Amino acid sequence: MIRFCALCGSATTERVPEDDNRLRAVCNACGHINYVNPKIVAGCLPVWEDGRILLARRAIEPRYGRWTLPAGFMEVNESVAEGAAREALEEANARVEITDLYTVYSIPHISQVYMMFRAKLLDANVSPGSESLEVKLVTEDEIPWDDLAFAMVRLTLQHFIADRKAGTFVTRFGDIRPPER
Amino acid sequence: MIRFCALCGSATTERVPEDDNRLRAVCNACGHINYVNPKIVAGCLPVWEDGRILLARRAIEPRYGRWTLPAGFMEVNESVAEGAAREALEEANARVEITDLYTVYSIPHISQVYMMFRAKLLDANVSPGSESLEVKLVTEDEIPWDDLAFAMVRLTLQHFIADRKAGTFVTRFGDIRPPER
Ligand SMILES: [Zn+2]
Ligand SMILES: [Zn+2]
Structure with a gap:
């Protein structure tokens, strides 16, 4: 390159x-x-006070039209948590409070590292940013499992649902290898 | 640039x-x-079976001569954990098994993110690599607190000692702002 x-x-x-x-x-x-150098993708899992989760439908490639958690490339001169909050604002006009680092996934074949935080959604008044077709707050039963954009979204949501049920949230890390992403 | x-x-x-x-x-x-893009520095806190911690004394700038945990810039086409294990091998000829993601520190003013893992040292036969002046296994009492290379080393060691005493290890994230580093 x-x-x-x-x-x-x-x-x-x-x-x-x-x-x-x-x-x-x-x-x-x-x-x-x-x-x-590898790139960091910072994102979050924003939860509203009734337990619903914020998802956004992508208006850009890759995975145009699929659902994701707000996430994007970290910028210079910001913290990872600041990057995660900024992406929620840009993609979903969502004001969030970042609470914990939750999942970290390395994707070696594309030299990216996803860092996803748990976040409190501060205002349910959300709307699509320029990179989203639509945004919505979903209950666990409403998660479009077959229409998620990335493996890291599915894995992060799966861990979150299991951990919320168990009552304890545990930070996880792992790798995502091809062909799955 | x-x-x-x-x-x-x-x-x-x-x-x-x-x-x-x-x-x-x-x-x-x-x-x-x-x-x-911001850069990832991957590293680990290698612990030998008797509880001693592996430290390395830097043979390169910045902080020439100061003590550090093995850490260095993550490379493309590797996972963060692989990068952390590689750095332990390169800096201290230390074979480690990475067990958990432990601390993540953003340093926005230099656009770096430190990702430090807990690790099991598999072989006490360690020796300095080309970027180290010397390496040693230290007890908690032997940690050279006033002679550590970076704030992230001090913070990671402090958390580790507190968590080991408490019997539970918790993954942490935070920011390091100037002038402290
Ligand atoms: Zn050109
Ligand atoms: Zn030139």
């Missing part, structure tokens, strides 16, 4: 720098190492 | 792309948006 140096615009070559053990895009002119 | 396009090498301009609300490095020639 990296063919030219971000600092000087010269061509890069894939090679292993001194004191390293991996191929990097090293600049032929200035020597700058142009690293590629 | 980004002045030239990774795809075509032309100059970029900082501007807000359509359907976005932030300044990005947009290529003047091909239009590619060159995003900057």
Whole structure:
């Protein structure tokens, strides 16, 4: 993906720098190492005071038209929790209070890490942002299991429902490997 | 930091792309948006069967000469847990089994997220890797509190000692703001 140096615009070559053990895009002119890093997707599971969960239907690819929990790429100069709250606001005009880190899923084949928080929805007056077709508050029985956008959404919802029933919420981490996502 | 396009090498301009609300490095020639993303630092707290904790003394900047838990930048195409285990091997020649996600600290002003796991040290035969001056297994009383490299090391060790005393380990998240690090 990296063919030219971000600092000087010269061509890069894939090679292993001194004191390293991996191929990097090293600049032929200035020597700058142009690293590629995994990306964080920050999101949350917003719960209204009656127990219903906020879902949003995607207006963008991938998985256009499918249901998701609000989540998106974390930005620089914010915390993961701030990113999660920002995405809820952008995608669902939802004001939330982030309470706990809840699930962390690595997806190595696409170099992404999902970090999902539990959140208290502060205002039931939600509406679709530009990346959503519609948003809604659902009971457990209303979750569209066959129409969810990502494996991390299904797994996070499954854990949440089991934990709420058990009365104890436990932070979980794991990996999601292809073909499932 | 980004002045030239990774795809075509032309100059970029900082501007807000359509359907976005932030300044990005947009290529003047091909239009590619060159995003900057926060970085994940993956690490672990390796515990030997007698309860001692593995620490490593840094042979690199920042904080040359200070003590740390093994941790380093996550690579593409690995899980966070794999990255944490890899860093223990690289920095301390330590074979570990990652057991639980334990602390997650956002450091917004440097756009890094530390993800630290609890780990079982599988072999007490450890030795410094190229980024460490020395490594050692320490009891709680032997932790060099005044000579630790980063706030996240101190916080993770403090939680671990308190949780081990209480008999229950709880995953925590938080932010680290300047000037403390
Ligand atoms: Zn260069
Ligand atoms: Zn370009």
